[in-house]
Amino acid sequence: MVRSSTDAAALVHARGLTKHFGALVAVNGIDFDVARGEAFGFLGPNGAGKTSTMRMINCVSAPSAGELSVLGLNPVTDGPRIRARLGVVPQADTLDTELRVDENLYTYARYFDMPRALARQRTRELLEFVQLTDRAHDEVEPLSGGMKRRLTIARALVNEPELLLLDEPTTGLDPQARHLVWDRLYRLKQQGVTIVLTTHYMDEAEQLCDRLVIMDKARIVAEGSPRRLIDEYSTREVLELRFAIDARPGLDGKLAGVADRVELLPDRVLLYTHDGEAAAAALHGRGVRPESTLIRRSTLEDVFLRLTGRSLIE
Amino acid sequence: MIASLITRRRIQLPAAGRAAHLVERNTVLYRRHWLLLVSGFFEPLLYLLAIGFGVGALVGQSITLNGRPVAYAVFVAPAMMATSAMNGAVYETAFNFFFKLKYSKLYDAVLATPLGVADVALGEITWALFRGSLYALGFLVAMAALGLIKSWWALLALPAAMLIGFSFAAVGTATSTFVRTWQDFDLVLIVMIPLFLFSATFYPITVYPGPLQAVVQFSPLYHGVSLVRSLTTGSISPGLLVDASYLVILAFVGLAIAGRRMQRLLLK
Ligand SMILES: Nc1ncnc2c1ncn2[C@@H]1O[C@H](COP(=O)(O)OP(=O)(O)O)[C@@H](O)[C@H]1O
Numbered sequence A: 001m002v003r004s005s006t007d008a009a010a011l012v013h014a015r016g017l018t019k020h021f022g023a024l025v026a027v028n029g030i031d032f033d034v035a036r037g038e039a040f041g042f043l044g045p046n047g048a049g050k051t052s053t054m055r056m057i058n059c060v061s062a063p064s065a066g067e068l069s070v071l072g073l074n075p076v077t078d079g080p081r082i083r084a085r086l087g088v089v090p091q092a093d094t095l096d097t098e099l100r101v102d103e104n105l106y107t108y109a110r111y112f113d114m115p116r117a118l119a120r121q122r123t124r125e126l127l128e129f130v131q132l133t134d135r136a137h138d139e140v141e142p143l144s145g146g147m148k149r150r151l152t153i154a155r156a157l158v159n160e161p162e163l164l165l166l167d168e169p170t171t172g173l174d175p176q177a178r179h180l181v182w183d184r185l186y187r188l189k190q191q192g193v194t195i196v197l198t199t200h201y202m203d204e205a206e207q208l209c210d211r212l213v214i215m216d217k218a219r220i221v222a223e224g225s226p227r228r229l230i231d232e233y234s235t236r237e238v239l240e241l242r243f244a245i246d247a248r249p250g251l252d253g254k255l256a257g258v259a260d261r262v263e264l265l266p267d268r269v270l271l272y273t274h275d276g277e278a279a280a281a282a283l284h285g286r287g288v289r290p291e292s293t294l295i296r297r298s299t300l301e302d303v304f305l306r307l308t309g310r311s312l313i314e
Numbered sequence B: 001m002i003a004s005l006i007t008r009r010r011i012q013l014p015a016a017g018r019a020a021h022l023v024e025r026n027t028v029l030y031r032r033h034w035l036l037l038v039s040g041f042f043e044p045l046l047y048l049l050a051i052g053f054g055v056g057a058l059v060g061q062s063i064t065l066n067g068r069p070v071a072y073a074v075f076v077a078p079a080m081m082a083t084s085a086m087n088g089a090v091y092e093t094a095f096n097f098f099f100k101l102k103y104s105k106l107y108d109a110v111l112a113t114p115l116g117v118a119d120v121a122l123g124e125i126t127w128a129l130f131r132g133s134l135y136a137l138g139f140l141v142a143m144a145a146l147g148l149i150k151s152w153w154a155l156l157a158l159p160a161a162m163l164i165g166f167s168f169a170a171v172g173t174a175t176s177t178f179v180r181t182w183q184d185f186d187l188v189l190i191v192m193i194p195l196f197l198f199s200a201t202f203y204p205i206t207v208y209p210g211p212l213q214a215v216v217q218f219s220p221l222y223h224g225v226s227l228v229r230s231l232t233t234g235s236i237s238p239g240l241l242v243d244a245s246y247l248v249i250l251a252f253v254g255l256a257i258a259g260r261r262m263q264r265l266l267l268k
């Protein structure tokens, strides 16, 4: 296999990466590279194979086939050396519920063989960073979901990782807690930490990722920056129409030719066009009277719909 | 292709340095819950007082060990010491290990660090061994204070108890990996109670008819009791090597099964 010099410099390099669970194919021959300093995302619905991929990068799940190198090393044989330089935020919190907040960070630092004094210092700094200093001596269980997530992020940073893996960092959090997490991740990005994250929220992917791949049914279906993916797979604007339930059948034929592409969803109709206003006026001229009309910019959600024919969140 | 198959099968070997960090994690926890730790020591002590001295008063001098008559309490005390080492190891590896494996997902977090499954197994078994040894040490001191130690060989009873702790910790860990729900622990208790009662703890194995004696020989606690009792009473014989070997083999079988099972459960 030919490998270009830029690929060799990649922090994560995968070719034909595959994971089987018995007969089930969770990851089916995917290719990607993560460059140092970038924020790279896997965007895809539940069951796409995101977590399985992250676990292989984390060296806690052996690839069934294909090539994978992490930090230039082989995950199967160099697991401990690779993991020493990774930070991991797993999909489900795995905090040590028997220990207090500060003890969680201290013991985790010790797993990385950090000297005790340094472990204590890192604990203080990181509690400050994730704004949990006042909860340092509390038990973990009563913390809110957002606080637990922040503590998990602090824990992942304890060894000053070169590569931070975040599996659905904000799933299940309320909007305020999400923004707090995003803010911290954004700061890390500014500091030059390489981030690999998975998400099924298109806004999260747009906010945080420099580059992403869209995953569906164990495969990568598209790759690029959020902007480029939208330019490539969608139109500039989207006209969203909602109709009273009984008005839908009367639409037959009336939408043809108004937009580049039409998607009929159960709850709304999407018309992809470079000019939403013009499309709306044209429909009005044809006597189409929706209950509500919205003109918006295209998002990654539209890209996903285009590529897979389904919504990201069912 | 062959090379990739071999590397895929490779299990990360344990490293004492890495395993030690998991032991340290447990000391952080028990610094605040030391009462929980100490409580496990009292159960065998209560048995010693109730049965060793209470029942002993009824039995009198009638127990013969290697042709010599000994006080019943002298006979029972080493068995309780062996039991305390077993209890410490089993409490830790059965209940606590299971909780950490299946509920708190502690090991999922730990395995994302440089530690591997073998480090986790070694660390937890070492900790359980510490706990068992702590009970055994306390018990040995209590026996000395009560005048139940009859030989300087008793100094070796502590390493013997550590071996018992190691064996039961390894077997307990291996067993826990097969447990699905808390209800399954009822089965563990169904094994533990007869083990405690019938491993020549309260009377010599010669009480049983021949075939039953052969069955009791399979009990690891029987060999543990035999080891400790020989040492505290000073009746040394080559049979001790058999007892010790049995426990060592069991420990390594347990360790191997535990490692393999954890590999399957945690590193899918
Ligand atoms: N340990 C496992 N055993 C069996 N099947 C699994 C296991 N982990 C994941 N899967 C399956 O693999 C597929 C991909 O899952 P996952 O990687 O978790 O996707 P995602 O993170 O994108 O939701 C799913 O069909 C899931 O049920």
Ligand SMILES: [Mg+2]
Binding pocket: A047, A050, A051, A052, A091, A167, A168
């Ligand atoms: Mg997932």
